[in-house]
Amino acid sequence: MKIKQIHIIFLVSILFNSCSIFYKVPKDIKSRFTHCYDGQNTGIDTLINNDGYYSMGYITDRWGYLGKYEHIIDTVSVNLMLYKDGIFIYNFDDYNHNIPQYFKDIVGYTKNGNDIPFFQRFYWGLYIISGDTIITQTVNHPSPLSLTWLARENWYKVIDRNTIKYIYSKILDRKTEEERKIFQKSMEQSLKDFLPATFIPVEVKPSSDCWLKKEKWFWCDEIKYEEYMMNQLKKEKE
Numbered sequence: 001m002k003i004k005q006i007h008i009i010f011l012v013s014i015l016f017n018s019c020s021i022f023y024k025v026p027k028d029i030k031s032r033f034t035h036c037y038d039g040q041n042t043g044i045d046t047l048i049n050n051d052g053y054y055s056m057g058y059i060t061d062r063w064g065y066l067g068k069y070e071h072i073i074d075t076v077s078v079n080l081m082l083y084k085d086g087i088f089i090y091n092f093d094d095y096n097h098n099i100p101q102y103f104k105d106i107v108g109y110t111k112n113g114n115d116i117p118f119f120q121r122f123y124w125g126l127y128i129i130s131g132d133t134i135i136t137q138t139v140n141h142p143s144p145l146s147l148t149w150l151a152r153e154n155w156y157k158v159i160d161r162n163t164i165k166y167i168y169s170k171i172l173d174r175k176t177e178e179e180r181k182i183f184q185k186s187m188e189q190s191l192k193d194f195l196p197a198t199f200i201p202v203e204v205k206p207s208s209d210c211w212l213k214k215e216k217w218f219w220c221d222e223i224k225y226e227e228y229m230m231n232q233l234k235k236e237k238e
Contacts, residue, residue: 056080124139
């Protein structure tokens with residue numbers, strides 16, 4: 001029995017160590033992130049309204065619904081949000097379909113020092129402003145069971161203070177050149193199915209303290225990164 005227990009502990013240890021090794025952002029994704037975080041105000045609110053988030057419709061075309069074989073054309077929502085410090089989050093959602101209340105709950109929980117999945121899930125990253133275009137770079141945070149890293153660069157053209165339009169996308173994760181070409185062609189064809197993203201105001205927004213801020217490579221300045229981590233440690237001890 002003891003031998004079996006030792007074997008189990010040994011295997012669990014190997015699995016844990018393997019996850020700790022591979023549960024890191026791959027080097028090729030890091031190298032393709034041409035933006036870095038400096039924490040400075042981007043001035044985004046001079047270009048578009050920012051006290052809320054943006055919701056973008058995507059037209060889907062599929063067959064079959066509730067066991068019936070019929071042609072369905074539907075629209076799903078893709079949410080995105082920009083923070084003044086340059087942080088960006090893409091494709092977040094709330095299962096109760098009430099984003100304003102969802103945000104209030106997150107803010108309430110984090111004030112009490114709770115760890116919230118919101119800051120670990122979805123696609124987090126950065127954005128920069130280039131004329132009338134917002135260029136974003138994001139990466140997911142996969143679970144240890146999947147370890148599938150996905151990273152994208154998306155461009156959004158500013159239409160007016162309440163509207164932005166998705167106009168371009170490219171892969172940043174590790175795919176072969178052939179896979180990249182296939183994805184690029186597919187995205188060019190599907191861009192027409194994305195409706196303009198419109199602004200939705202909210203009373204409160206969660207902070208921008210996503211998991212990427214704890215990654216040294218994500219920062220422009222190593223000293224600022226160390227100061228941020230020290231401040232986070234102080235908050236945890238309070």
